Amino acid sequence: MLRLMHVHAHPDDESSKGAASTVKYVREGVDVHVVTCTGGERGSILNPKMERPDVLENITEIRRAEMDAAREILGVRQDWLGYVDSGWPEGDPKPPLPEGCFGLVDPEVAAEPLVRLIRELRPHVVTTYDENGGYPHPDHIMCHKISMVAFEAAGDPERYPEAGEPWQPLKLYYQHGFNRPRFVAIHEAMEAAGLESPFAERLQEWKVDPEHDARITTRVPCGEYFEVRDRALIAHATQIDPDGFFFKAPIEIQQRVWPTEEFELVTSHVETTLPEDDLFAGIRGRDDLD
Numbered sequence: 029m030l031r032l033m034h035v036h037a038h039p040d041d042e043s044s045k046g047a048a049s050t051v052k053y054v055r056e057g058v059d060v061h062v063v064t065c066t067g068g069e070r071g072s073i074l075n076p077k078m079e080r081p082d083v084l085e086n087i088t089e090i091r092r093a094e095m096d097a098a099r100e101i102l103g104v105r106q107d108w109l110g111y112v113d114s115g116w117p118e119g120d121p122k123p124p125l126p127e128g129c130f131g132l133v134d135p136e137v138a139a140e141p142l143v144r145l146i147r148e149l150r151p152h153v154v155t156t157y158d159e160n161g162g163y164p165h166p167d168h169i170m171c172h173k174i175s176m177v178a179f180e181a182a183g184d185p186e187r188y189p190e191a192g193e194p195w196q197p198l199k200l201y202y203q204h205g206f207n208r209p210r211f212v213a214i215h216e217a218m219e220a221a222g223l224e225s226p227f228a229e230r231l232q233e234w235k236v237d238p239e240h241d242a243r244i245t246t247r248v249p250c251g252e253y254f255e256v257r258d259r260a261l262i263a264h265a266t267q268i269d270p271d272g273f274f275f276k277a278p279i280e281i282q283q284r285v286w287p288t289e290e291f292e293l294v295t296s297h298v299e300t301t302l303p304e305d306d307l308f309a310g311i312r313g314r315d316d317l318d
């Protein structure tokens with residue numbers, strides 16, 4: 029059985045990043061495990077319908093329940109690392125991060141529970157964010173840092189000797205689903221269809237970065253699961269406005285012009301040929317797999 033582990037910063041990231049390929053792999057019979065570093069307790073409420081005092085008072089429990097619902101929809105297993113959300117620092121200059129939050133941990137220390145999970149669950153493939161966190165939230169950057177430490181260390185018996193039997197995952201990827209060319213393609217297709225594109229303003233502010241786009245190595249076809257991806261995202265009701273720009277692009281257009289999700293292969297202990305269309309390229313079909 030093939031095993032895939034996604035490491036994410038907050039509940040909702042598993043549904044907004046790479047979720048359609050997650051569903052594709054789940055339906056194929058791959059064991060997909062989501063690791064969520066923080067409880068998301070400092071996430072701003074981004075859905076006007078949920079901005080109520082009773083929601084704010086119980087945000088930790090509510091975000092757990094939202095994650096339960098998303099997990100069911102995606103068909104994944106999931107573990108919490110138990111770190112505390114750093115929140116998005118707002119202001120100029122930015123205020124210091126709150127004491128005890130995930131963004132301030134020592135990555136070498138904070139990677140320990142992740143090493144433990146990798147050794148216990150023995151994924152063949154691990155995904156995380158790039159060095160900029162995908163976007164520069166302190167929790168996303170720390171998620172990157174502990175993932176890098178854990179991917180390297182999990183197979184090394186000298187490191188974290190108390191954290192279980194060594195296990196070396198075979199491939200490490202960064203999530204690249206939020207790439208500009210994808211939004212351009214959907215934007216242009218919507219305009220061509222006479223629809224008002226929700227991305228016009230965003231694209232104006234989003235600077236062209238061909239170097240970053242060129243880092244994509246792997247495009248996983250998963251258009252038929254976009255509908256499931258959207259349902260999982262909507263399950264995070266405090267974080268996502270179902271009437272927001274995210275859901276304004278018709279699924280048929282997305283399926284036609286951009287039916288894939290993108291990843292960057294960072295480390296591989298197996299042979300593979302780039303570009304790829306499968307996170308398990310070079311692993312699938314091997315008869316020596318544990």
Ligand SMILES: [Zn+2]
Nearest residue numbers: 037038041165
């Ligand atoms: Zn996040």
